Amino acid sequence: MVKTIFITGGAGFIGSHVIRRFATNYPDYKIINLDTLTYAGNLENIDDIASQPNYKFEKADISDFKAIERLFDLYKPDGVIHLAAESHVDRSITDPFVFVRTNVLGTCNLLYCAKELWRDNPEGKRFYHVSTDEVYGALEFDGTFFTEETKYAPHSPYSASKASSDHFVRAFHDTYGLPVVISNCSNNYGSHHFPEKLIPLAINNIKNNKPIPVYGKGENVRDWLFVEDHAAAIDIIFHRGKNGDTYNIGGNNEWKNIDLIRLLCDIMDRKLGRPQGESQKLITFVADRAGHDLRYAIDSSKLQRELGWAPSLTFEEGLEKTVDWYLANEKWIKNVTSGEYQDYYNKHYGQL
């Protein structure tokens, strides 16, 4: 029975949903959120569970080996669910080095500390690495899907760093016998998503009557999954996934960017009481992303067949919920767009 779990990146978008799910569903676990609070880390995302007795926050940079070693020594975790990462493709094109530091070196630091701690007693221990479908590269419009057997072919510095971290995880399993499991998920959407990513950026711009930037011709395809369904998959895989295995997670929900944006505009027109078609006037085609992957599509049949996971809602339902959350949480979006949220730590935990 796993007792103490490190969840890294728990102040970010997906990590906050994983923390909430685990802190709520597993009152007997001790959940330690390890996060250094980059621009993407926001403790307000988990405000609602911050005072629960089974939850604790530790401000730590995973690329700092000594800091991580100290925390492994202090808490002696039985499990690690590793989400901390630099996650935005456009930023990786501007500054690849921080992606290498956090995603590659940071992952290696965690793996090494787990290996040392669990060396004599790996029974019941688990290192869960949360990865992305982008490691598989890009698909054509040919009806094929990424499976767990698809050869790695990352294109962006972000996906190259995630691919590298996946290889390190498997290397620690094969070389040292570290008990690991990996999942590769498609594009997530939902509440608390930082508004540099397509869906929250578009929602915010539509609300404020600002142009919606669509890269290239908007023909690129992504496979969208509601973030709470990803958190549910992580829960299932963490507890029941096979040691050393990989699981693909996806919504079987492919959308061309331009079609998605048009749907979002229509939902927003309805919610904001604007005439239908009004928000679509904000669509602005801009220069394409360098090396822009054409299409992602995940085959998650292994996870569905072996562990019984399935997405819980349709894209239309999930988008409605997401839009409602953003419209109801104006303060959150104001704080993250102004950068004000970055004072949260000092206000609540004191200056370091």
Ligand code: NAD
């Ligand atoms: P995010 O950018 O919203 O959050 C990342 C979190 O990691 C932040 O809280 C940040 O402060 C923290 N962090 C960054 N560098 C750190 C460091 N050096 N030390 C400690 N903490 C650090 O990311 P997200 O979208 O929630 O993604 C979480 C994980 O899921 C990532 O590993 C990502 O690759 C993977 N993933 C994301 C998606 C998606 O659609 N967002 C899909 C599949 C997989």
Ligand code: DAU
């Ligand atoms: O597939 C999983 C990945 O999904 C995760 O591993 C990444 O962490 C996550 O950021 C996401 O990557 P994408 O690059 O697919 O997400 P993003 O929201 O940045 O872009 C989605 C699509 O929309 C992509 O084709 C680029 C396009 N786009 C994006 C932005 C920010 C636009 O057309 N305009 C924009 O302004």
